[in-house]
Amino acid sequence: MTAVVLSLYDLGRVPIEARSLAAQLDARLVDLSTEAIPDWITDVKAIVVIVGMHTAARMAERLLPQLRILAPHAEIATTGLYARLVELPVDAQFGPEESAALRAWVRGNLSRGEAPTAPGSGLHITPIDLIGAARYRSADGREYLAGAIAATRGCLHRCRHCPVPVAYDGRIHLNSADAVAASIDEQVSLGARHMSFADPDFLNAAGHAQRIVAAMHQRHPSLTWDATIKVEHVLRHRDRFAEFAASGCTFVISAFESVDDATLLELDKGHSAADESTAVEILRRAGIDVRPSWLPFTPWTTIDHIVDLFAFVADHDLVASIDPVQYGIRLLVPKGSLVADRLHEQGRLETYDPxxxxxxxxxxxxxxDELAVELAIMAEKAAIETEPNHVTFDNMRAAVHDVAGLAIAAPVSVPRVRPRMTETWFCCAEPMASQIRDASAGRSGLTEQDGPAHQ
Ligand code: SF4
Known part of the structure; x- marks a missing residue:
């Protein structure tokens, strides 16, 4: 019987990397964000659960007891960015670049009692499901099918709050330009009109990235795209953005995190609040929208920092470019996190909570902490009620000013629609419904930062 790769959550994007892993392992891919657990899992001997984000790890934690019952003959492994950062009751764990060891593990399990199937023969190429994935919403409000791709893996940087350096230690791997082009061609043939580059940072290998988008634009001139680019790289590569815009780039996600320079230093972000303003200016001048992601609640946060963050967003006309869930995000410290030692030294870290x-x-x-919960709950309620962003922003800012003892600020004007994906958040630890449940049950209910911090 075959092995199975389970993809739990990948920000609503097409699980391209999970699909490629499944092909390498000759495993079937099941995307549990769009499909149910299949009946045939009963006979499976090897299950690989992808935990590329903390959200996925939390989901896996709940899923594992069920899998043990449904697939009693299976050994279960985790792989992905968080596989070695969280303690889950599995039989084996493999980091994101340990596919050879993972293949050997799968092979060993498949051959228990029968002749092994040679992994890598590509017997199980899972069809791409663009229909069930997050869509691209353009500035005119129309929605289009979207694909996903990555030009690189890993990151050259070591931001302290980010899980990527724990696994990659400042290294990157380039994905083959031919393989990237072939995947883009396939997704376009299936109807993709927009491509999301899922690299932790698109400009870690700027020349490689530029060649890939130039080739993509030549083959698919009407395709639009987005990427994640850190502030430091926006400033360093400011001359590239006019060409990116001309080749279809409509928005860039950028991890601003905080408007407090001391906090940015603690996180080792490599940029200042003034640099964030410059990044907005560079991208807008090129005709590219910027979607900042934030990490408002850290151990160094004061109420003034939160007040300043809301002022920054209003002053830079960013209200429509930020999902409200971003305002309640709280620093996540998994095992191995680079920020853990620092917090331990400062006496701010408690005992690990399994x-x-x-x-x-x-x-x-x-x-x-109460304010973080309040903002997270407001964000969830607003999403459920499809409240306009600017209304949620005003309500949240009023809550912040209330805590700070400040007068309520004048409402922001109705912003114009900005391009974006339909997935409502870039990173958080829990599906939003559980935040309310956890908060009402007296648990933390906090929305914690997850994944590459600017995804
Ligand atoms: S936050 Fe972004 S730039 Fe920093 S280490 Fe993580 S992926 Fe790299």
């Missing part, structure tokens, strides 16, 4: 798959930490003042 149920949260992370170290709890204490806020500067307790009311900030």
């Amino acid at each position: 149920s949260a798959l992370a170290f709890p930490w204490t806020a500067h003042i307790a009311i900030l």
Whole structure:
């Protein structure tokens, strides 16, 4: 019987990397964000669960007891960015670049009692499901099928709050330009009108990235695209953005995180708040929208920082470019996190909490944790009620000003629609419904930062 790769959650994107892994392992891919667990899992001997994000790890934690019952003959492994960062009751764990060891593990399990199937023969190429994936919503409000691709893996940087350096230690791997082009061609043939580059940072290998988008634009001139690019790279590569815009780039996600320079230094972000303003200016001048991601609640956060963050967003006309869930995100500290030692030295880290798959930490003042929960709940309620972003922003800013003892600010004007994906958040630890459930049950209910911090 075959092996199976389970993809749990990948920000709503087409699980291209999971598909490629499944092909390498001759395994069937099941995308549990769009499909149910199949009946045939009963006979499977090897299950590989992808935990590329903390969200996926939390989902895996809940799924594993069920899998043990449904697939009693299977050995279960995890792989992906978080596989070695969280403690899950599995039989084996493999980091994101340990596919050879993973193949050997799968092969060993498949051959228990029968002749092994040679992994890598590509027997199981899972069809791409663009229909069930997050869509691209353009500035005119229309929605289009979207694909996903990555030009690189890993990251050259070591931001302290990010899981990528734990696995990659400042290294990157280039994906073959031919393989990237072939995957883009396939997704376009299936109807993709937009491509999301899922690289942790698209400009870690700027020349490689530029060649890939130039080739993509030549073959598919009407295709639009987005990528994640850190502030430092936006500034360093400012001359590339006019060409990117001309080749279809409509928006860039960028991890601003905070508007407090001391916090940015603690996180080793390599940029200042002034640089964030410059990045907005560079991208807008090129005709590219910027979608900042934030990490508002850290152990160093004060209420003034949150007030300043809301002011920055209003002053830079960014309200429509930020999902409200971003305002309640709280630093996540999984095992191995580069920020853990620093927090330990500062006496801010508590004992590892296996149920949260992370170290709890204490806020500067307790009311900030309450505010983080309040903002997360407001974001979820707004998403459920499809409240316009600017209304949610005004409500959240009023809550922040209330805690800060400030007068309520004048409402922001109705912003124009900005291009984006339909998935409502780039990163968080829990599906939003569970935040309310956890909060009402007295658990933390906090929305924690997840994944490459700017995804
Ligand atoms: S936050 Fe972004 S730039 Fe920093 S280490 Fe992570 S992936 Fe790299």
